[in-house]
Amino acid sequence: MTTIAPGREESVLIRRPGPHELHPVRTHRRRRALELSLAVAVPLALVLWWQLAATQGWIDPRVYPAPSTIFSDGWTRAAAGDLWPDVWATTKRVLGGYAIGTATGYALGLLMGSLSLVRAALEPLLDALYVVPKLALLPVFLNMFGLGEGPQIALVAATVFFFVWISTMSAVLAIPSGHRDAGRVFGATPWQMFRHVLLPASLPAVLVGARIAAGVAVLVIVASEQIAATNGLGHLIFDSRALFENDVMFVGIVCVAVLGVVFSELVRVAGRLLTPWAPRDRGRGQS
């Protein structure tokens, strides 16, 4: 607390302990409880409001079904086993494309970050491709791979590739020259340099890119399934809208949201385990 107490001609400014210093445990506990209850209460309030609006008829429940309808419908579909083939199809494509995209993006980013000639050769080309909306490449992939899993996985891989490539390259370029110099003076071979310096130094920034890519991968796969797939959550959402099964459509949307959150959280946890030295991200919002 900082307070002004009246004095004669001057006043006295007092620096004294605040609530956080006087009751550290209690203040910390209260703060955590408040954060947790806000994180739960805000979404819950919105869902309840939606429910109320649907039951009161403020919105058309055929277009915007009540959350209770969506939940019970999702429950029955899940219990009957109708939902899982679509969830599995989408998950498979996301994981496959993500693995390919991350591996190639990381390899090329590392190469371009370390060797300026490779960077000079490929950077303009990749910059040009980077700005092309990846969904616009779907027809190309359809021509290349035909119908089936090929174009879907290729599209996710292409999307993820660019995020990981650009964050890896900039991370490698941002490594302080002192780190490299120390390795060079000790006579590190290229592999040792990678293993002891470049990999750990760039990893925190690379993982930020990987985490953003995880969210975008889900986003892209849903869009491409709507256009060119016979199963998957994107197909489910679009198909049920065409059949005017709006509650099924919302079940699909909820599944996509859950899939996206679980996937990017997994990447985040993996990242934390891989970089124990890096400062932890405090807010969930920060990538």
Next chain:
Amino acid sequence: MGDPHPKLHATQLTRTFGRAPHQVDALGPLELSVAPGEFVCLVGPSGCGKSTLLRIAAGLLRPTTGTLEIRTRSLRPAAMIFQDYGIYDWKSVRANVRFGLDIQRVPRRTANARADEWLTRMGLADFAHAYPATLSGGMRQRVAIARALAVEPELLLMDEPFAALDAQLRTILQDELLDLTQTLHTTTLFITHSLEEALVLGDRVLVMSARPGRIIAEHRPPFPRPRTGDIRDTPEFTALKGELWELLRKEAVPA
């Protein structure tokens, strides 16, 4: 202290960081009185809580227990000079010096005049429109000093301001600061690792213990004011420095 109206008065001041079981006692308990216009130097081993004390005085941090009273006319009596990162790379030298005045919403014309006055005084007039990145370390720290003094603070807090400079430049800036403070008589808390710096500049030198920092010795360098940097060469200076070093070495070694 006999002074009935100290500028700064700390009572049973402590600060801990973290929560049990990882709690670290950084400072105190510490008793301290600083008279108006006094220049107090704090020396102590690394991590002894010197900076913590300064941050409490600046209002950046609250004490865990105890109080620190500052007798003042304004709500923000303190200006602080940091070891580094204090001045902004994206502002010109003049805009940096003007920063405190801009925050206090001093009219631009007055603020510019006051900033220019300080730039001239610090020998920076030719660099008013340069960016800090183009300046040397000594110049940058002169900018930081000018910025702190431009707001005419009642309390000047300096956290190892010359630690990043080379030895020659340090000596030069010490002499400049000595000159400046002997005309301004601003109450100052000055943190340093260097005993020489403390003895040259301080009315009083306080030696702090290893963590948690307490005051283990107090010295008043017997050099009359106004003094100059020449006192470094006197035998008394060397003797006093040796005496304080004996004390400090015991604290610095086990840590």
